[in-house]
Amino acid sequence: MSCGFQDPSPEEMLQIKHELDTYKSKRYHNKRVFNPQTDGDITIQVYFHIFISDDGDGDIEDEVIQQQMGILNDAFAGIVSSSSSTFEECNYKIPILGERKVFKYGDTVVTPFRFELVDTIRTKSDDAFYLSDTESKPLRKQMRRGDCATLNVYTGELRNTCGFSNSPRSCSYGDLTKPAGSHDSVVLDHRCFLGGSNREKNEGDVFVHEVGHWLGLSHTFSSSCSDHNHGDGVYDTPVHRMDTGRCGVPFNTCPFHEGKDPVHNYMSYSADCCTYTFTEGQVERMILNAELNRGLKYDSNIHI
DSSP states (O other), X not given: OEEOOOOXXXXXXXXXXXXXXXXXXXXXXXXXXXXXXXXXXXEEEEEEEXXXXXXXXXXXXXXXXXXHXXXXXXXXXXXXXXXXXXXXXXXXXXXXXXXXXXXXOOOOOOOSEEEEEEEEEEEEOHHHXXXXXXXXXXXXXXXXXXXXXXXXXXXXXXXXEEEEEOXXXXXXTTOTXXXXXXXXXXXXXXXXXXXXXXXXXXXXXXXXXXXXXXXXXXOTTTTTTSOTTHHHHOTTSOOOOSSOOBTTBOOOSSTTSSSOOOTTBTTSSOOGXXXXXXXXXXXXXXXXXXXXXXXXXXXXXXXX
């Protein structure tokens, strides 16, 4: 099961780059956008909508939601778990030697984003639960809370994907005075939620991945080896093909471009046990998108 987010076309990527560069020049005068030593937080309010089937499938306990929120906040704060994963990809064998190794995390990057759970709403309905069916979308529209700065999360059951999100640009279409688009949300399959039945995608990072999209990030492999605006539009994520190396043995699937595949990046397709970081370029892109297209600002307003 993969992600249902649609990466922008090369033409759309160029337009997005122009918009973000123009905004950065005006607001930051092309200076550093984020300094973790001095800058404050950008707080995002979160509403969880838990859809449950008529047979009772898909309910998620409040304790698990709180744990998932903790993983989300840790990921955006550059904090990772010290425990090893039970998934075999992160307890791999060294080629030739056959020696089994336990995967270890490396350096991480801090972001200013903090997420605050406001409410959890449960709805028992097959029409809502089957998220890929046409009956679910209007129900999600009715239940959505807040504006473009508010993160609404819907869980239920999807076909052939763990989740999807929309880009911040498609929420307001450049006009934050208008109501948020009814589609603006993160949608997750409960089987890929923390503790779900999908072993490869049940450690909490699917949610982190989709929130990355919600804040303006594309997949790191979005243009494969064709370097259109550096793939995902971020200068410090190497271009690569979708299929990457094993967790502990990253390859360079685009040998004519510098850098090994970013298998540890949250915006790749690696297993949850393998991903643990964003890059500084991704952090800047999320901040610019959050401000320009979602109306989010630093809590302390230090940049004004």
